[in-house]
């Protein structure tokens with residue numbers, strides 16, 4: 001099979017570099033185009049990496065030779081690639097939305113890590129194991145916008161990736177989840193490079209991440225919601241309260257979760273059995289980036305831990321542990337996922353694989 005040419009917008013950043021690393025030797029997709037800010041445009045990719053190659057291994061030599069485009073030059077991207085992964089950052093969210101719309105209007109599907117389009121009514125926010133069917137709003141989105149082949153799909157915020165799949169697995173088995181209190185311990189790489197100043201985060205915890213608690217509380221409701229009449233209707237009956245903290249860990253967001261069920265409450269054994277047997281639907285499970293076991297339960301009393309568990313199953317699995325009864329809610333547990341892989345580039349690639357399998361990306 002001839003590989004599909006893809007572009008990475010924001011290719012020089014933390015998430016963009018993960019895309020380049022993860023897409024090397026991908027069976028279906030090949031990076032044919034990279035773009036970043038006007039300061040990087042015109043340089044060879046390897047020269048444009050002002051902070052160097054940050055994501056481990058070696059920069060793929062072929063990509064290092066590509067000349068970086070300007071994100072605003074949509075026509076240049078259209079000549080080189082069939083669709084784009086969007087991971088560029090700008091202070092103006094309106095401008096991110098505008099550029100992503102321009103890519104979609106120019107027949108290039110966009111898989112975005114930015115938050116700009118997460119609140120857009122007809123844009124699906126995908127965690128492939130939870131809501132693969134939300135992609136089926138794409139024809140309606142195209143119709144509403146007058147786009148032919150282009151569309152926009154977003155990834156949710158990285159802070160909720162670790163706990164939402166375990167919660168969804170329980171809901172899928174008929175247990176109503178009514179309340180969640182989430183306390184996240186989030187890695188420094190979540191803030192991009194150079195992220196939080198070392199003097200602020202070494203020997204310290206920062207109990208504030210701008211905008212993160214709102215995203216952690218609201219985005220799950222869209223993911224768990226339903227598409228009706230060309231828009232997403234948020235899930236009702238689940239209240240979430242979040243505390244988000246920045247901690248001195250390089251990669252891997254940990255969440256401590258307290259959960260309250262409705263009238264029907266599972267036992268600890270039932271929860272463990274549901275998590276251990278949970279699998280994505282067959283179409284998702286067979287995708288190259290899908291973890292074979294999306295939820296891995298660790299029996300050790302002191303796991304999961306970022307350094308030990310973040311790379312589980314290509315860094316795409318969620319590691320869970322410490323399930324125990326809660327004296328205020330019903331149960332509590334800890335969960336962990338890799339923020340720049342599962343929570344960003346890897347999750348974006350998985351969503352694109354799913355869209356391709358469903359026939360939404362023209363080859």
Ligand code: NAP
Pocket residue numbers: 009010011012013014015016035036037038039040041071072087088089090113114115157158189190191192193339340343344
């Ligand atoms: P980052 O390391 O700061 O990288 C930012 C990227 O945006 C760079 O490629 C940069 O290019 C580009 N950029 C900056 N100003 C620009 C402009 N005016 N026009 C076009 N491109 C511009 O950030 P990141 O951590 O990779 O995050 C990228 C996006 O993914 C953000 O929306 C972030 O919220 C989201 N995200 C991040 C994570 C994570 O764990 N880090 C997880 C989920 C989602 P230059 O090198 O040329 O400046």
